[in-house]
Amino acid sequence: MNRSHLVLQAKISIDRGSKSFALASKLFRKHIRERVWMLYAWCRQCDDLADGQDHGHGMSAVQDPKRTIAAMRMLTTRAIGGEKTGKPAFDALGIVAQECQLPKYLASDVIDGFALDADEWQPDSEEDLFQYCYHVAGAVGCMMAIIMGIPTGDDETLDRACDLGLAFQLSNIARDITEDAEAGRCYIPRQWLAEMRIDPDNIMDAARRPALIELVDRLCTLSESYEASARIGAARLPFRSRWAVLAAAGIYGDIARMVKTSAGQSLEKRVVTSKSSKIHWVTKGFGQAIFKPRHKERTGLWSRTRHQI
Structure with missing residues (x-):
């Protein structure tokens, strides 16, 4: 496929996979928007392959997960190296990598x-x-920050961009506690569970539900802290990119805020944001993009440059 066809496929992917990101992406300038779509398509394809899903829906067991990860790495390496893989999402990543000089280690870190x-x-x-x-x-x-023009050596801004990703994922974890438990997964630290006397093999135990709700609230509070840090970093982006990022931060941040105020109801019914609330954040994000926030140091926040598994 040529670039225009890969962009079209990527747009279809983001429209199906995330209404929130699809809406926010429309605020970018055209060339950045296309690259964002193509990066999303690669992320979505990798996630679907890893979890046996279709655009984030219908998780199922993967026959040989380690072999799947190995294939994912191989296709990604080939694509970033400039080879055609015949897989639209991977070829899309290859185009973005070539156009923006994406560091290979970041794609590897995602995998x-x-x-x-x-x-x-x-x-x-x-x-x-x-x-x-x-x-x-x-x-x-x-x-994403590099796609928007942030130099690879600007660690301060990249840390803030990372903070937004952390905020989004913490929101996901808080929202998906029940769904993950049903799939045999748990992303709440064992130390937290021990602190609240929750059995790690039975976190949905009704007798410990109040304690679990406290931990869900803790995840949401952390998400809010990292969202706030990311908003400061967004001030260093061009206006259209800043607007898109702030809109996305608000839309996705609402997940954590809704989970936190649900008083445990999010464990019974999955939280979703409405179309009207998404539009609200597009409008509000415009105003926020005009007035840059006061700088605040990242003191006390986790740093990607100091930790390794």
Whole structure:
């Protein structure tokens, strides 16, 4: 496929896979919007392959997860190296990598997150939790920032971009506690569970529901902290990109806010944001993009440059 066909396929992917990101992406300038779509298509394809899904829906067992991860790495390496793979999502990544000089290690870091899931890994500590969130979302935030024109050596801004990915993933984890438990997964650190006397093999125990709700609230509070940090970093982006990022931050941040105010109801029914609330954040994001926030240091926040699994 040529570039225009890959862009079209990527647009179809984001429209099917995420209404929130699809809406926010429309705010970018055309060349950045296309690259964002193509990066999303690669992320979505990798996630679907790892979890046996179709655009994030219908999780099913993967026959040989380690072999799947190995194939994912091979196709990604070939695509970033400039080879045609015959797989639209991977070829789309290859185009973005060539146009934006994306560092190879970031794509590898994302795949490392899928490898952790393939190994049925669970975080022991809060640091482990953040390391996982970096792999599956924070590294993508860094790639997005580079697509928007941030130099690869600007660690301060890339850290803020990573923060937005961390915020998004913490929101996902808080929202999907029940769905993950049904799939045999748990991303709440074992140390947190022990602190609240929750059995890691039975986190949905009704007798410990109040304690679980406290941990869900803790995830949401952390998400809000990293969203706030990311908003400061967004001030360094061009206006259209800043608007899109702030709109996405608000739309996705609402997930954590709704989970937190649900008083445990999110464990019974999956939280979703309405179309009107998404449009609200597009409008509000425009105003926020005009007035840059006061700078605040990232003191106390997790850093991607200081931690390795």
